Amino acid sequence: MINVLDKTDTEIKTDVLSELKYDPSLKVTEIGVLVTDGIVTLTGYTTSFNEKLAAVHAVKRVAGVVAIADDIELHIPDANHRTDGEIAAAAAHQIAWSTTIPKGTVEITIRNGWVILEGEVEWWYQKNAAEVAVRHLAGVCGVSNSIRVQSTNKIPAVGMDIEAAFNRHALLDAKQIRIEVAGNKVMLHGTVPTLTQREEAERVAWAAQGVCAVDNHLAIEWFKTGD
Structure with a gap:
């Protein structure tokens, strides 16, 4: 069965710091982390926009994170101006x-x-x-x-194509995601365990032919397989 497993803010912070440290493209000593009710606030600074994005993406990989506030400042060295x-x-x-x-x-x-x-x-x-x-x-x-x-293609089976893609996907649980289609617009509802999987579900939806807009309403609910 599927059980919801709560992580404390302290546990999430520890995991976030470990993930930031694990990423070789980041200088973790220059990034601060605050966690409240699963919402992670990143502070400090990075020396490039790409590094700033890498920090946010690293946090999205951590289970238990429900949202991210990116307050990292950008300090570009003179040599890179x-x-x-x-x-x-x-x-x-x-x-x-x-x-x-x-x-x-x-x-x-x-x-x-x-x-x-x-x-x-x-x-x-x-x-x-x-x-x-x-x-x-x-x-x-x-x-x-x-x-x-902008696409001129309107594919009636676009919802079925996306659902099939979800079923093929190794990281996504298609049973937890509901798809709505209105013309060229796709709406996603349901739950996923991490922010990274939320983004991946949106990417899969965008890949369907004829899709011009995706509204991602997937909620973050961390779960694991239990006895």
Whole structure:
């Protein structure tokens, strides 16, 4: 049977610190952790936007975490500072050289080191690829991905396709997830054990042909198999 297992905030904090320490891309001594009712607040600083994201993703892997408040500050070393023009040029090259992103579909704007992506693509993975291509660049302080996913395909069986994908997935329990489809929009309801699995369920839903929007209402409920 499935039993809900509670973790104390102290146990969650210990696990979060261990996961941050385990990740070789992070300097755990520069990141602070506070936990209240399963909500993790990250403080301190990192030296790059990519490292800041890595810290958040590490916390999402920890069982018992229900939400994350990212209060990490970004302290970019002088050697990595870039002008908006330099970041724009580098970002444009990254997007242009990508074999995943259709040419001419993404517009790039830089404001004080913040990258704003706009435009229109047919698939979510193309939108995601654009963000991944620029977020590691030196001088980047953050990324706003406003690229629209627009598809002319309306597949009546899209819900069945997503459900089948959930059933195939090694990390997701399809019985805990309910799928609603309205036109090109997919809504996910139910529970998953971790924030990472919540994101993975959303990624799987986005992968279905014809999907232009995903509303992820999955709640975090940590459970384990018991006797």
